[in-house]
Amino acid sequence: MSVQIHGSIAQEPEREWRKAIGHGLKGRCPHCGRGRLFRAFLKPVDTCEACGEPLHHQRADDLPPYVVITIVGHIIVGGLLLAEKYADWPMSLHMAIWPALTVLLSLILMQPVKGGVIGLQWALRMHGFGGEPDDRPERQPSPHQPSPAQPMPGQPGHHR
Numbered sequence: 001m002s003v004q005i006h007g008s009i010a011q012e013p014e015r016e017w018r019k020a021i022g023h024g025l026k027g028r029c030p031h032c033g034r035g036r037l038f039r040a041f042l043k044p045v046d047t048c049e050a051c052g053e054p055l056h057h058q059r060a061d062d063l064p065p066y067v068v069i070t071i072v073g074h075i076i077v078g079g080l081l082l083a084e085k086y087a088d089w090p091m092s093l094h095m096a097i098w099p100a101l102t103v104l105l106s107l108i109l110m111q112p113v114k115g116g117v118i119g120l121q122w123a124l125r126m127h128g129f130g131g132e133p134d135d136r137p138e139r140q141p142s143p144h145q146p147s148p149a150q151p152m153p154g155q156p157g158h159h160r
């Protein structure tokens with residue numbers, strides 16, 4: 001993920017990133033905070049139903065899982081160490097609690113975290129959220145468009 005700095009940013013009003021992240025965490029449009037951000041689990045809407053803000057620019061990609069792994073890892077490892085130190089749990093209880101809690105926390109946190117990441121991207125005008133075209137071809141609102149496989153330049157190919 002790269003932060004893009006465009007020349008026109010200076011003239012545009014600054015977007016409040018804390019507020020945008022807060023709206024995203026609550027699953028709301030980072031712009032107005034009213035419209036839904038997700039149409040299904042982890043599937044963001046293309047445009048806000050309340051204010052019309054285009055949201056298909058989002059490119060949260062794999063940052064939300066990284067953030068969730070960091071949060072859940074700290075909770076689980078910390079809890080496990082505390083339980084080991086202060087409680088005398090049998091191994092079967094450990095095996096019942098920690099894997100289940102890991103899965104549960106990950107599922108609970110993934111969508112809010114993704115919303116927060118989208119809010120930050122919107123506030124920073126990344127990936128076309130500022131109106132400029134992105135450096136990569138824009139993701140179309142309709143998914144399932146397989147891109148044709150292209151050979152990498154410099155790859156060993158057919159030499160005569």
Ligand SMILES: [Zn+2]
Binds near residue numbers: 030031032035050052
């Ligand atoms: Zn909105």
